[in-house]
Amino acid sequence: MEYSGSLKKNRDFQTVYKIGRSYANKYLVMYVTENHTDRNRLGISVSKKVGNSIVRHRLTRLLRESYRLQEDRFQRGLDIVVIARAGAKGRTYQEIESALIHLAGLHKIID
Numbered sequence: 001m002e003y004s005g006s007l008k009k010n011r012d013f014q015t016v017y018k019i020g021r022s023y024a025n026k027y028l029v030m031y032v033t034e035n036h037t038d039r040n041r042l043g044i045s046v047s048k049k050v051g052n053s054i055v056r057h058r059l060t061r062l063l064r065e066s067y068r069l070q071e072d073r074f075q076r077g078l079d080i081v082v083i084a085r086a087g088a089k090g091r092t093y094q095e096i097e098s099a100l101i102h103l104a105g106l107h108k109i110i111d
Contacts, residue, residue, distance in 0.1 A: 007043030027088035030103040066097035
């Protein structure tokens with residue numbers, strides 16, 4: 001069951017940064033805003049500060065997968081941007097997933 005799309009355009013990211021609320025923990029920063037549809041859009045940002053392309057792609061995959069497996073617990077109609085911090089480099093899947101769930105909890109967008 002496919003609930004979520006991706007945020008791809010820079011414009012969409014900028015909108016979320018401007019009007020979204022943000023929470024952060026050791027590994028991630030999460031911005032959330034409503035998109036007034038019945039599905040979520042997930043955007044993932046990993047800067048070069050975090051590591052080389054291999055490191056960055058691995059983190060992107062871990063985040064996308066963590067979100068995918070927890071997706072049915074998330075509220076609908078949100079644009080979510082997750083930014084990986086340098087601390088996320090070399091973390092396990094479990095650590096990334098629990099950081100993601102922790103932030104979703106702070107935003108109160110997960111049951």
